[in-house]
Every structure is written in structure tokens, then in C-alpha cells.
Amino acid sequence: MxxxxxxxxxxxxxxxxxxxxxxxxxxxxxxxxxxxxxxxxxxxxxxxxxxxxxxxxxxxxxxxxxxxxxxxxxxxxxxxxxxxxxxxxxxxxxxxxxxxxxxxxxxxxxxxxxxxxxxxxxxxxxxxxxxxxxxxxxxxxxxxxxxxxxxxxxxxxxxxxxxxxxxxxxxxxxxxxxxxxxCLLDVLASSMRTDPSWADYYSGDIEDDRVLMRRRGRRQGLGDAYLENFPARVDDVLTALGRQVGDVAYLLINQGDKGMHEKLLAALGIPAEKSVFNYHRYGHMGGSDPLIALGDLIAEGRLAPGDLVLVATSGMGFTWGVTALEYRGR
Structure with a gap:
């Protein structure tokens, strides 16, 4: 270390x-x-x-x-x-x-x-x-x-x-x-950034006592923003830890868009087997997506003590974050 x-x-x-x-x-x-x-x-x-x-x-x-x-x-x-x-x-x-x-x-x-x-x-x-x-x-x-x-x-x-x-x-x-x-998992570092130019891409309407999400307009380029911001956040945490992409045991991500998930792994040079794809089981479970994936890895015995796991999360606004975890075992 x-x-x-x-x-x-x-x-x-x-x-x-x-x-x-x-x-x-x-x-x-x-x-x-x-x-x-x-x-x-x-x-x-x-x-x-x-x-x-x-x-x-x-x-x-x-x-x-x-x-x-x-x-x-x-x-x-x-x-x-x-x-x-x-x-x-x-x-x-x-x-x-x-x-x-x-x-x-x-x-x-x-x-x-x-x-x-x-x-x-x-x-x-x-x-x-x-x-x-x-x-x-x-x-x-x-x-x-x-x-x-x-x-x-x-x-x-x-x-x-x-x-x-x-x-x-x-x-x-x-x-x-x-x-x-x-701890079961140490939290080593995190990097988060918001691009406020996307603030109005989604917002809510109140209709019949419900708040409903609506996309506003047809602005292009959100996919490119994902592929720019997630790798940058990965670089931030790996640099802070003195580690490299090859040291990553798994990268987990919000299960919102399978195509984006695959493109991100390709952009980072991380093979698909170093991630978890739950799209055939669940939809997008919000902020719980990476926890579900993490639970699967632990239950299946696919993590070893010392493994570095990156959790990539995003949210409307739009914000992108990467959190580095180290598995310690139970």
C-alpha cells in the first residue's frame, strides 16, 4: 500500500x-x-x-x-x-x-x-x-x-x-x-461532478395529485456526457489511490441503460465479466442498483479480500460519481 x-x-x-x-x-x-x-x-x-x-x-x-x-x-x-x-x-x-x-x-x-x-x-x-x-x-x-x-x-x-x-x-x-x-467494505475515495447545463433536461409536473417526470425538449448529447464524465471520475479516484484500471476487480453502475453500460466498459477497457448485468432480472432500481450487484458478487463468492470495486452512479441534474470500495470480507 x-x-x-x-x-x-x-x-x-x-x-x-x-x-x-x-x-x-x-x-x-x-x-x-x-x-x-x-x-x-x-x-x-x-x-x-x-x-x-x-x-x-x-x-x-x-x-x-x-x-x-x-x-x-x-x-x-x-x-x-x-x-x-x-x-x-x-x-x-x-x-x-x-x-x-x-x-x-x-x-x-x-x-x-x-x-x-x-x-x-x-x-x-x-x-x-x-x-x-x-x-x-x-x-x-x-x-x-x-x-x-x-x-x-x-x-x-x-x-x-x-x-x-x-x-x-x-x-x-x-x-x-x-x-x-x-467494515465489510472500506470506502477509499470518491469523485463527483455535476454539469449544471443539464439541469432542465428533466423536471416534474403535478398532475392529479401526482408528480410525474417529463423530458424537456430534444437536446442531444447526454450519452456523450456520460462517456466523458464517468471515465473522468474513474481517473480521479484511481489517481488518488495510486492505482490503475487493471487493478479494478469490478465496476458496478446504475442499471438505467444497458447500451451505455457496455459503452462505458469499452471506453475504460474493462471486460464485461468485471461488471454485473442485472437487466434480465430487474429494471432500474435507482440508487439501489449497485448494492444489488454488490450483494450478488458477495453471495456468489466472487469477491476476495483486497478487491477494488468501483461504483459508478449518476443522477438527474446531471451528476456523475464514482466511489472506490475495498472488500474486506465478513
Whole structure:
């Protein structure tokens, strides 16, 4: 390990994490019936006939509670040891003008934490991880709990053919327990950047008491922006760590666009077998996508202690981020 890498190592990392899937699904046949878009065109976006989504009677915060309870029970960490509860996503929570972080804390019996929200869309989860670790480094708390609790499927107008690029948006709330020691994965470094010229590319409309995402205009070049910003962020973290692309065991990414995923790997010179493709199983689960992939790698025994994993996340705005993790093992 080089001195440069020691100097850039974050204090702490991921102690444990859990993803909880909702009870319902969005089916391509339903999307076709509602929008009139041909099934083949929808499958070119979803790559699966169905994917998890919240039922009408389910709330994202409730599933976030289940995820949080799972990691606390599994690790034996007391709610009294949680100093920060951070709820991340798009800002369109289950209720308006409301703190889901505080609600989850109350349900989990966390009584002495600072509870707050981070809005950075599908980059929100990793932004919250970075923010919470900074809080741990500054204070006396030993642990923080990050919840990813978007409700993306509720924000898509499935009757609008112009929204078909968003038809793969589903839901999978998650919890990430962070600590300053005994970590499953150390968080080594991260680099994030927003190109504000894309701020108005998507925005929401309020229709029949729902907030619905709408693309504004026909501006070209977003794909090029992805292929410019993600490799730049990868270069940032590898340079900070004194590492090279060949040292990367896996690169994980939001599962929003399979074609972009493949182009990014090609641009970086990373083979497909050093990533995880879940498009045939799930849609785009927002900020939980890389956690699902990470869980698969661990469950299948495909990670060894010391492996370097890069997590590439993006969010409307548009923001691109890459977070470097080192697997320590359980």
C-alpha cells in the first residue's frame, strides 16, 4: 500500500447493507396496454418482462425500515449507537413536507441521531454515504445509517409514449450501515461532478395529485456526457489511490441503460465479466442498483479480500460519481 493511498483512505466504510424488494411488479404487457408503445420497443429499454415496483398500498419508507432493521439485527448494532440517519433519493418522498429519515429512525428506535435527507436522485445513495462518513469522521458517533428510499415507478407516466425511456424505473429501498471500523467494505475515495447545463433536461409536473417526470425538449448529447464524465471520475479516484484500471476487480453502475453500460466498459477497457448485468432480472432500481450487484458478487463468492470495486452512479441534474470500495470480507 502506498503512502498516497493511505493519505486518501476514508475513515470507515460499509459495515453491512440490505436491499428490500416490494411485493408488486410492473409488467411490460401493462406498459404496452397503457402507452400503446410496441412491446419490442419497451423490451429494448427494460430487457425483462417484469420488474419490482411498489404496490399501491406500499410506502418506500416502510421497506426502508425493513432494510434498516435487517442490518441492525444482523450486526447486533444498538440503535443507541447510530449517530446519523440519512435518507437519500429524489426528494419526492411518500409524503410532502416531511422527514422520512426521522420517521425511519423513530420506527427503528433510534433516539439520539441527527436525521436528515439528501436529494441527488439516483446518485443520492453514494452522496449520502460520503456525507455520513464525513459526519462520522468529524464527530463522536460510531455508526450512521443511510437509507435509499426512492419511489421511481410512481413518478413515471406509463400512459405517455414520450416517457418510454423511463419505463424501466422500479423500486427497491435499501439500508447501508456505516461505521469507522470492522467494515465489510472500506470506502477509499470518491469523485463527483455535476454539469449544471443539464439541469432542465428533466423536471416534474403535478398532475392529479401526482408528480410525474417529463423530458424537456430534444437536446442531444447526454450519452456523450456520460462517456466523458464517468471515465473522468474513474481517473480521479484511481489517481488518488495510486492505482490503475487493471487493478479494478469490478465496476458496478446504475442499471438505467444497458447500451451505455457496455459503452462505458469499452471506453475504460474493462471486460464485461468485471461488471454485473442485472437487466434480465430487474429494471432500474435507482440508487439501489449497485448494492444489488454488490450483494450478488458477495453471495456468489466472487469477491476476495483486497478487491477494488468501483461504483459508478449518476443522477438527474446531471451528476456523475464514482466511489472506490475495498472488500474486506465478513
Amino acid at each position: 502506498t503512502d498516497q493511498r493511505k493519505a486518501t483512505r476514508t475513515v470507515g466504510g460499509i459495515v453491512d447493507f440490505e436491499v428490500v424488494f416490494p411485493s408488486s411488479k410492473v409488467e411490460v404487457a401493462e406498459l404496452h396496454a397503457a402507452s400503446g408503445v410496441p412491446v419490442a420497443d419497451i423490451l429494448a429499454i427494460t430487457h425483462t418482462e417484469e420488474f419490482p415496483a411498489l404496490d399501491e398500498d406500499e410506502a418506500a419508507w416502510e421497506l426502508a425500515v425493513a432494510a434498516g432493521r435487517a442490518v441492525l439485527d444482523r450486526t447486533g448494532i444498538s440503535p443507541d449507537d447510530i449517530g446519523h440517519v440519512v435518507y437519500a433519493g429524489s426528494g419526492e418522498w411518500d409524503q410532502p413536507f416531511w422527514s422520512p429519515a426521522a420517521k425511519v429512525a423513530d420506527e427503528l428506535g433510534i433516539r439520539h441521531a441527527h436525521c436528515f435527507e439528501v436529494t441527488n436522485f439516483c446518485n443520492g445513495g453514494m452522496t449520502a454515504v460520503r456525507t455520513a462518513l464525513a459526519e462520522l469522521a468529524l464527530g463522536t458517533a460510531r455508526h450512521a445509517l443511510v437509507l435509499i428510499g426512492d419511489r421511481l415507478s410512481r413518478l413515471v407516466d406509463h400512459e405517455d409514449p414520450e416517457s418510454k425511456a423511463l419505463f424501466n424505473f422500479g423500486d427497491a429501498p435499501a439500508a447501508v450501515l456505516l461505521g469507522r471500523e470492522d
